[in-house]
Amino acid sequence: MTIHREGYPSIAITICIVAIINGVTHYSFSDFPIVLWLGYVLSAFLLIIILQFFRSPKRDITVNTNNIIAPADGKVVVIEQVSESEYFNEKRLQVSIFMSPLNVHINRFPISGIIKYVKYHPGLFLVAWHPKSSTDNERTTIVVKHDNGQEVMFRQIAGAMARRIVNNAMHGNDAIQGEEFGFIKFGSRVDLLLPLGVKVKVKLEEKVTGGETVIATFV
Numbered sequence: 001m002t003i004h005r006e007g008y009p010s011i012a013i014t015i016c017i018v019a020i021i022n023g024v025t026h027y028s029f030s031d032f033p034i035v036l037w038l039g040y041v042l043s044a045f046l047l048i049i050i051l052q053f054f055r056s057p058k059r060d061i062t063v064n065t066n067n068i069i070a071p072a073d074g075k076v077v078v079i080e081q082v083s084e085s086e087y088f089n090e091k092r093l094q095v096s097i098f099m100s101p102l103n104v105h106i107n108r109f110p111i112s113g114i115i116k117y118v119k120y121h122p123g124l125f126l127v128a129w130h131p132k133s134s135t136d137n138e139r140t141t142i143v144v145k146h147d148n149g150q151e152v153m154f155r156q157i158a159g160a161m162a163r164r165i166v167n168n169a170m171h172g173n174d175a176i177q178g179e180e181f182g183f184i185k186f187g188s189r190v191d192l193l194l195p196l197g198v199k200v201k202v203k204l205e206e207k208v209t210g211g212e213t214v215i216a217t218f219v
Helices: 005-028 033-053
Strands: 067-069 074-084 090-099 106-108 113-121 139-145 151-158 165-167 180-184 188-194 214-217
Touching: 005 033, 074 188, 090 214, 113 151, 113 165, 139 165, 151 165, 151 180, 188 214
Parallel strands: none
Antiparallel strands: 067 214, 074 090, 090 188, 106 180, 113 139, 139 151, 151 188, 165 180
């Protein structure tokens, strides 16, 4: 299993915590085998959870200029028309993907094109499925202009547990569909703001895979 570079500090901290827990358990409860083994099991469970959270699986990504692909692993929790006021100032189709702590948290470009807009917004840490998390939570907004002239917005949104958004997209750079542009730690959400004319290929509650699942197609 490959571990994402963003996980190294968290894994190192977890190993230190596990070592302390095991040390205290060993010296304080050596006469209580049940407590001793319970401490070992809980420590192993914690370490496994952290390792799986930062896993970086290999994805076979095929670039298709007509497709808008999932920017993250997770579950589709919103498909609705909204008024977008940060950049477009027009109606857009919002598709939101909720990432639980069990999902891979790597974020990928949904389309290829030129990065036209990048902005970080400080904010709250409401639960990621809260209706106002798209506008009130800490988030990063990115807009990519496709070769066909249409623009797609996507937002990395922090959740109640997510306290670090990593964004490597830079204004003016090329975006390549499926390539990694960021990471969000410990449960979060990604919103796609799409042109109204696209054809949606997913349904509510559907599980999607970042870099592979087709969210919508241009028409």
